[in-house]
Amino acid sequence: MRFSLPLSILCSALAVAACEKKVAGPDHDQSGGVQGDPAPGNDPPPPAPGADDTILIGEVGSLTGSEASFGISTRNGIELAVNEANLAGGVKGKKLAVRVYDDQGKPEEAANAVTRLISQDKVKVILGEVASSNSLAMAPKAQAAQVPMITPSSTNPKVTEVGDYIFRVCFIDPFQGFVMAKFARENLKLNNVAILKDNKSDYSLGLSEVFNAKFAEMGGKIVSTEAYSKGDTDFRAQLTTIKGSKPEAIYVPGYYTDVGLIARQARELGIKAPLLGGDGWESEKLFELGGSALDGSYFSNHYSADDPNPKVQKFIADYEKAYGARPDSLAALGYDAAKVAIDAMQKATDLSGPAIKEVLAKTTGFEGVAGKITLDAQRNPVKPAIVLQIADGKFKYLTTVNP
Numbered sequence: 263m264r265f266s267l268p269l270s271i272l273c274s275a276l277a278v279a280a281c282e283k284k285v286a287g288p289d290h291d292q293s294g295g296v297q298g299d300p301a302p303g304n305d306p307p308p309p310a311p312g313a314d315d316t317i318l319i320g321e322v323g324s325l326t327g328s329e330a331s332f333g334i335s336t337r338n339g340i341e342l343a344v345n346e347a348n349l350a351g352g353v354k355g356k357k358l359a360v361r362v363y364d365d366q367g368k369p370e371e372a373a374n375a376v377t378r379l380i381s382q383d384k385v386k387v388i389l390g391e392v393a394s395s396n397s398l399a400m401a402p403k404a405q406a407a408q409v410p411m412i413t414p415s416s417t418n419p420k421v422t423e424v425g426d427y428i429f430r431v432c433f434i435d436p437f438q439g440f441v442m443a444k445f446a447r448e449n450l451k452l453n454n455v456a457i458l459k460d461n462k463s464d465y466s467l468g469l470s471e472v473f474n475a476k477f478a479e480m481g482g483k484i485v486s487t488e489a490y491s492k493g494d495t496d497f498r499a500q501l502t503t504i505k506g507s508k509p510e511a512i513y514v515p516g517y518y519t520d521v522g523l524i525a526r527q528a529r530e531l532g533i534k535a536p537l538l539g540g541d542g543w544e545s546e547k548l549f550e551l552g553g554s555a556l557d558g559s560y561f562s563n564h565y566s567a568d569d570p571n572p573k574v575q576k577f578i579a580d581y582e583k584a585y586g587a588r589p590d591s592l593a594a595l596g597y598d599a600a601k602v603a604i605d606a607m608q609k610a611t612d613l614s615g616p617a618i619k620e621v622l623a624k625t626t627g628f629e630g631v632a633g634k635i636t637l638d639a640q641r642n643p644v645k646p647a648i649v650l651q652i653a654d655g656k657f658k659y660l661t662t663v664n665p
Contacts, residue, residue, distance in 0.1 A: 320379030322390035327367035339596030369399035394418035439472025456509035469515035522551020598630035
């Protein structure tokens with residue numbers, strides 16, 4: 263995917279040799295962002311001159327690698343929120359800037375990145391990651407350093423269980439798994455469903471476990487459970503086994519990179535049953551990979567661009583103007599995470615970790631573009647989910663399922 267990066271965000275890619283690179287950016291920065299172009303192998307530059315007047319936020323995301331679409335959308339949403347805040351005067355009279363590190367979709371790189379954000383960059387808040395496995399690698403370090411961390415879209419319950427400095431703005435897997443189990447039983451009237459899960463993904467394992475339990479509780483039957491590993495490209499053996507169990511649908515709680523290929527191979531094997539999934543499906547890349555094989559499939563998600571709410575429509579218009587593309591739910595959640603962080607810093611008595619954490623924990627009725635956010639005692643939002651259907655290369659809103 264082609265993208266540009268205004269210098270309100272500096273992205274450093276953590277490669278094996280710890281070399282860094284800036285993704286892109288114009289020569290002029292109007293938002294008070296961090297500037298500088300570090301040479302390979304050197305530490306990134308300190309904040310721009312006048313850093314005492316700059317509040318630095320950290321972000322970790324997958325800007326390269328198999329889930330790059332997720333990281334880029336999230337980064338764009340965060341950048342849009344920060345630019346809006348700076349145009350409105352910043353926080354406590356100071357401009358905001360974001361230091362971004364690319365973890366390449368790897369938990370070990372995510373852990374390295376968050377360590378640098380805390381010890382070297384001295385950020386006030388950390389935003390990220392999208393993938394639960396990466397957030398779980400980051401969270402213990404943020405908790406130990408008492409730096410608040412907000413994940414936009416990691417849905418595994420274990421993430422916020424790490425400690426009281428870890429927050430999220432998305433619903434969690436137990437709810438998302440329940441949503442699709444309920445939809446399968448009550449809306450689609452399905453009795454027999456198979457599961458194809460990624461056994462190396464905390465996200466996929468969490469969703470499949472909840473779906474399995476809830477579907478059975480509602481009177482359904484799981485007729486086959488098969489697994490693959492991230493990076494696999496041939497799923498025919500698992501799909502052949504699943505075909506033999508004659509399921510009415512296949513629950514595939516994976517990421518779009520896998521789901522597109524699975525859909526194609528399922529149709530090649532003569533499997534006509536629809537696929538069901540979770541929010542990891544959402545990406546325009548999904549259609550490139552799966553094409554018409556995805557038609558008639560369903561997945562749970564956080565927001566729909568069809569929502570007529572003026573706040574949502576303004577976000578969509580602003581995003582399209584800035585990036586030339588329609589925002590997905592990852593962009594919406596990145597935007598909401600940044601907005602929640604900015605609001606907490608503005609309200610906090612000071613910019614220390616404990617002060618910001620205290621305000622974040624009291625978040626109630628915050629109007630996000632991906633739903634109203636009220637955090638519970640475990641720092642998870644109580645909010646609805648939606649179900650989308652795939653038809654003719656598009657996502658079609660079907661229904662909303664409340665907690």
